[in-house]
Amino acid sequence: MSELLSMKGITIEFPGVKALDNVDFSLNAGEIHSLLGENGAGKSTLIKCLTGVNHMDEGKIYLEGKEIRPSSPMEAIETGISTVFQEVNLCPNLSVAENIFVGRQPMKHRQINWREINRRAEELMSRFHLDIDVTRPLSYYSTAIQQMTSIARAVDIQAKVLILDEPTSSLDENEVQLLFNVMRELKDNGMGIIFITHFLDQIYAVSDRMTILRNGHLVGTYGIKELSKVELVTKMVGKDMDVIFNLKRADVKPDSRITLQANHIGDSSHIKDISLTLKEGELLGFAGLLGSGRTETAEMLFGASRIVQGEIILDGTKLNLTKPFDAIKAKIAFCPEDRKRDGIIGDLSIRENIMLAVQSRKGFMKPMTRQEQTDLANKYITLLGIATPDCEKKAGELSGGNQQKVILARWMAAEPEVLILDEPTRGIDIGAKAEIQRLMLEMCGSGVSVIFISSELDEIIRCSNRIVIMRDREKVAEIDGSSCTQQDILKIIAEGAA
């Protein structure tokens, strides 16, 4: 196999930090190479350097033996390096075909040759075994198809190197398989693919080699068979994972009092009839596929969407929840699924993000002093180990895991009785994941009742006392968390009955 891309001694300094320190990376033609590391390890910096977004202070990049120095994303694309980002950066209002050819439409008689565009687009998509109408707007299709469109564009401009940055984080299992098939096909055609993901299973499913970064340093490059998962994680995190994964399920006594109770609640559109109970200090897992009604149920319990039937009872009193404020007053907290859209307030400081829920419960006429806010923020920065120089840093500048911790801190500071966490570990690295799980269980230990929604069954099983399984917007089963396996849950999700 020939070496396609080689990066040597890459060093990038940002004010105050060395984001990358003398990192080497190499990619062969016809290879899928995973790039691994925790958040802040330097993965995206390395990619940005390759795509011309960041400029390196030292080092050299060779593409097919020739030195290149991309100074802008456009230039990188012209030299043959294309990127597909986690959040698709195409135009949702243009058609699939237009998105593939935008900026280089085939012309005929000085006019855009639409027939040609649509034909070639169809041809490209059918190579990926996708039979779709390419004249429909991109926004009509799922994220998976949108990513395929992005990849199709890269294929059509004959990219030599394709970078996939967290492409799978919002795809379901089938879509992931579809993507993998496409990746394998491109690899067979000699393309070099750099694959970035947080899902360890996926790395083992498709990659040939992997390169691990930690704190801006190169840990090493390994063949896929050289490292076991545990070894890989140990190298990524830099400490022994056994300690981190040694979590203890919350201890709930049979006579613990019931805190939250929902009787036959339903919202105006999707959810018809959900009932559940939650005990003091208990962790209730919510399993089910995307769209099975997990999030909608959580939103009803938090007052983010209104219930049209049934009742919600907290500590024996019936709640009338019309807006999140009501739930917060009643000491219910909710960490939403979409951290960027519904959770973090990027332009505000960590301090302001943390104090927000406490302050909003008090109302704006009873302000906390600056000192109180700073003390509160610093307390949780230490408690949760948020990596930041001080509490005045903009929350949006933190890594994903640390942002999640800031949101968790916001709710911990509000001292809730019931804490609802919707996918709190999505898109964050394994070390932070384990820490969030530990914090969650610690909160249970201090008497908080937690509802934990996750798509990853292993973490649901590891942490939950009881597991509610949702399917097609209904609660289909409730099982004991300590005695079930992934197969049990999958069976219920697939077949319905318990």
Place this chain on the structure above:
Amino acid sequence: MKVSRLMQSKVTWAIIAEALILLVCFIIRPEFFSISYQPSTGMLYGSLIDIVNRSAEITIISMGMTLVIALGGTDLSVGALVAVAGAISLKFLRWDVLTYNTPGDYTVYPYVLVIFVPLIVCALMGLFNGFLVAKGGMQPIIATLILMVCGRGVAQILTDGKQFTTGYSPFRVIGQGSFMYLPMPIIITIIVVVAVALFTRKTAFGAFVESVGVNPSASRLSGIKADTVILIVFMITGLLSGIAGLIYSSRIMSNDSNNAGLNFEMDAILAVVIGGTNMAGGKFSLAGTVVGSLIIRTIVTFVYYFGIVSEATMAFKALIIAVVIVLQSEPVREYFAKRARKKEGVSHA
């Protein structure tokens, strides 16, 4: 604070720009800075005083505009509300032609109505804007366009399309009186700026405004009643436009439904932007806005003072503002911040 941090702040650049304009004035004609005391009126006189005095309306309105922009919106109706406030107050001040022939020192309705009815009406009109935005889900620029267009019409209807004049001396005090040697508009401006600053920064209201401006959805899920915040902000802006309207009509002792507050919305938006508040919403700086408003007025005064032909006023104003905005742009600020950082790096080493 480090120089590099200062260089990155837009407010710093606004102050630098203002200083540069004043410096040019000083070089051309040092008497630009002279301030004298006029015993007959009990007021200080001079170009600098005049700049602050004449900027009062825009400064007052732009306090509200800062909050609207921090929410990620704009309020186009402020200029029309200035006209509405003037129309209402003059409607109450209108003398009875049958009793008196000329405007004099008298009012038909109690003075309390002359002052408070315009303010209440303007606040309610602001609330209407807020209602369209918060409950109707309209974009602020569209919602406020409604009152921008029909506000002047309302003013016309209220005054039957006529221009009234008055000589009522308590009303004259608002725009032409003095207190502690300073023109009254300056005093009112100081009170408004301090009040808005205290309200936003001594309560958590400012933080809520910024939070809603950056991310409305996350703010709501954190328990902030975003609708209430929006309603309050638009109401404040309406009220402040009313105050500016009273000052404006007191200066001319008349109402002018067509020209009162004309283009004030543009100047107010400009003052906010020069002051360093991002049009996309988020962090806001009231101090920056005050400087922004002063810059705009300094340019106008400069033009008058140095006798530049009046046809060129607008072009000249645009030119200077363009320079200010370029100075504040990301690349320029980053360039100077980098240089400052380098120097700091050297001095540390």
